[in-house]
Amino acid sequence: MKKITKDKVELSKIQWTGPTWNPWHGCTKVSAGCKFCYMFRDKERYGQNPTTVLKSKTMFNQPLKWQEPQLIFTCSWSDWFIKDADDWRTEAWKIIKDTPQHTYQILTKRPERILECLPDDWGDGYPNVWIGVSVESDAEKHRIETLSKVPARIRFISAEPLIGELNLEDYAEILSEYFHWIILGGESGNKTGKYLFRECKLEWFTKLIDISRKTNLKVFVKQLGTHLANTLDLKDRHGGNIEEWEESLQIREFPESIERYKVA
Template identity: 30%
Template sequence: MGEITAISWCDATFNPWIGCTKVSPACDGCYAEALMDKRYGRVQWGAPGKGNGTRVRTSPGNWSKPKAWDRKAAASGKRPFVFCSSLADVFDNQVPVEWRRDLFDLIRATPNLTWLLLTKRPQLIVRLYEEAQRLKEDGTRWTSTLPRERSAWPRNAAIGTTIEDQERAELNEPHLLYATDRLKPAFNFLSCEPLLGPLMPWTPTILARTMDLIGHADVPSIDWVITGGETDQGMHKARPSHPSWFRAIRDRCAAAGVPFHHKQNGEWIAKGWEHHGSKLHLTLAGKVINKADCDKNRDFPGMGLIEIEKVGKHRAGRLLDGVEHNARPKVVT
């Protein structure tokens, strides 16, 4: 696709702009910050107590790439998944509204691509989308009813949100489902990466909060779930994920008929897969325990204790119980 990516759940990445502000624990080890701020110095990353940072729009040449991918996709009959944005957030409210309008114009102009719009700000999806669609090329705004070609969500765009633990699931998932109900995207998805604690994407609390937002009981389903462990990024060292967290999501997806994609285990694995590296113990709740504490308290009843080793993301790999999970949702064209 021209933009080679190692991300297993997409075929290409596109970044209309670069830069973001950290908003949740999943942002602590941000790949984009490590690359674009700490390594290359192209932008300043925002963070609580440090301001909103800076945003830089990418070049016209970069913006032209998706149209070339679209032509290739039309000729091949294959519909690639394009992740937007790996170095930013589409629904970042610090970005000029003109940039977001231009992005949605590009999405509409590339109907043979399936766009994956992943955000940590799902509560802003509807408002910022509608704001962008009301902006005309001359800088004025539509004050009356929008033309349908601008008001309707692009049929080739999916929306997703990151949920790294149960707290974020109960905060973010209802807003994603509200946006799904309001905008009718191609599909929706959850990115449980980095997975930092046990979580269940389907709970009575999430259902109740969603019904409060959408105003009726016909709650949309989740169409796709991605999981993954954390990796080292610069000075930030990866936090381990318990394999039982991945298993619980995998099994629930299987029971519900939802496509499940396991991207990676992260830097850590359970002892027995490899026999070298730094060793710790991890409880099912996510508490890391060192060897000395384990020697003093050998049982830890009911804590789901496992011994883990830091072996690096390449050795840790993508297998979950010996299986590679690569499922994607079917796209209706």
């Protein structure tokens, strides 16, 4: 059953956001975290080519129709900074600027393109935009340093799917000065077929929570992932039920108050 607010806004099932907005859809894989991407799975199920990036015919102006404030995960089926969307991004930035009641969470695996793709009036950052980078293991840590050089009101890290140990002790100074939030999550997937899941360890979570406390990052533990759900014999197949976790992991914080928003 679809989850609908009283304003007829369909909320996603992603625990750290409200609705999603996809002004374009389709993407190409750029790192190991992309291997079992749900967008590729769903596009293939619909008989579509997931690597073809298309401007949405029906959803491009969607946020303009939402009067009540929303916390919006932006480009959940693509990447805001993908080169294929260069012709449409200026118009999309204008929608963001024209809807100051909303807050947009822009998560990218292409932080090296951010500076060249910002609007001319970006300044220190639009007040209603959070920018984050996916960092799935030590191999992607360089994205943190790249984002630290981008002006933004809120910067965050998504360590999901967490597919390897992520050691951020050497980034403590950068985290303390430039970052505000970290999302943690194990990979979800199936035991058989094309879209599987990879190992995740509880100690990877605890280490990231520890460094986050030392650097004043807010922490949101989204899910433990299918591997740990199987290992720990959890009822939720993706390990997403917070009540099944040990107390030290039951953390779902935000970088600022979200009381005015509806979230999943």
